[in-house]
Amino acid sequence: MTNRLIDMVGVFALLSILAIGGGTPILPEMQYLTVDRFHWLTDRQFRDIYSIGQVAPGPNMLMVLIIGYRLKGMLGAIAVGLAFFLPDCIITLFANRLWEHYRNSPWRASVHYGMAPIIIGLMLSGTYAIAALSIHNVVALLLAVGTFGILLWRHVNPGILIVVGGTLYVLLAH
Amino acid sequence: MDLEKPPLETKSEPAARPQVGIAELFRIFLTLGAISFGGGVVAYMREYLVQGQHWMEDEDFLDALEVSETLPGLNAINMSVIIGDRMRGALGAALAVLGMTLPGAIVVLSLAVLWQGELHFRTVGYFLTGVAATAVGLLVTLTVHLGHNQFRRVIDIVFIALTFIAVTVFHLSLPLVLVLLAPAAIWLYRPIAGRVNPGVPHFRRDVRRGWMRH
Incomplete structure (x- = not known):
């Protein structure tokens, strides 16, 4: 049973690091990991949890708390919440302070323009994933x-x- | 206590930055977390923090947005960290994130508790299906807005298609897709003397439309 908690923390910490361009780009990976790989949810539950995230205020990705709650109660919700939000917060806090050093690097624009089509492709995949579950x-x-x-x-x-x-x-x- | 010391000079900081108490900072982000419905939290932040509270200039906000778009994580959270840190250091960042997520977390968990009992109500299931279908419309709009420059360039369309096919058709894992495609895409846009990268950065226009990635 504690193994499952470790899996949950691992999955959502990984998704946290992969969330380049926001929450939508990681939806297919989240669906794969929570439904197909670990069998924590059915497709339908995944879709309903996504929808509940849409109805609540604040970032839609607070939906991950529901997944944590369903698997391990309040402890699961807290564990998943920390795993999903904390790594990004720490990375952002320190990377933003370092950012000034790279302010004038021409590679900044390269990263920006290079990543843009990949993020758009991932958003299309995320959109398709929700469409396949709901339409x-x-x-x-x-x-x-x-x-x-x-x-x-x-x-x-x-x-x-x-x-x-x-x-x-x-x-x-x- | 010591004799009263003169206040420390702040080093080369613009005088315009307003002093915001730690409780005030938390209260503002708590409000933001409670009122921003339907995604697009960053648009609410811009309206509330730049135009409402005058905490920062619009250009500073958009600069912070560029940083938070490049880093992993949700924009709303990354922006909370950056702005909270700017106003009140690491503690400010922590309280900003807490404020931003707490109202939604309470709503989401309350619904989760209710929903476990209510799975049998078909109306709830229908409602959530309708919400998901509507969200698809929102996501398509958002993607079209964000990618309007990318959808006009052949090389970008190729990368959009490769990414979509890799994830949706071949079900490659996201880390693999990023490792395969990101270095190639960034290399294609590598700095070359005399070349100016095309287009307006996509986020600038979209935030003006009041549209942001989730």
Whole structure:
């Protein structure tokens, strides 16, 4: 049982370090590790946990706390939270203080421009992963396309769209 | 106690940086953590810290954003660390992250406790499916906005496609994908005398649209 706690901490610490470009790029890896590799969750549970993260305020990736909670209760939530957030915080704290030394390095732009398409590719993969878990009928497809269309047209608070989208699906998919 | 000493001169720091108490810092980040719904936390931060509290200039905020985008981790968290550290050192950074995550953590864990009992309610399942489908629309929009420069350059499109295929079609692990592709992509954009890398850095335009990566 403690082995599982060690696995959990290892998985989320790894994901923390890999989260280049934010949370969406690591979604496929998180799904692979928590569903296929360690069998902690089903695909459906993974999707529902992701959705709960969308509904809550603050960073969406607080969803990892739910995974920790389901596996090991409050201890699991705290362990996963620390494993997922602490390494990045420490790296950022010290790397940001060092950053000034590299302020004028031409490689900064190289890293920026080189990593950009990889991050976009990873975001597409993350988006695809959630789409594959949630878009199984016309109503879901229309919600995704409609959200995209509305946001192209004008800026709407994403929190409102999320709640409206969930409610519409309840009403239409029954 | 000693005789009252004159205040220490701060070394070459711009005078504009406001003094923010540690409790005030925590309170502000706690508020941010509680009001930023639906992702895009950084857009809320910019509005609240730059335009609302005048803690920093917009350029400083965007500089900090470039740092936090390059480093691993969520932007909202990295920005909290950088701004907290800037205002009140390491303790400030810790309290900023705590404030940013605490409200959401409480909500998420409360829902987790409820959800374990409510798995059988089909309405909840439908609602969460609808939320996920809507989130797909949000993610597509976000990716299109963030990548608008990348989607216009052939070499970038090649790397976008290679990354997507490696992860989604071949299910290669993320560390392997990064080891294979990142050095090549960075090398292609290596500094060459006389060449200016193209395009506006993608994050600058997007934060102005109020859109940020999660």
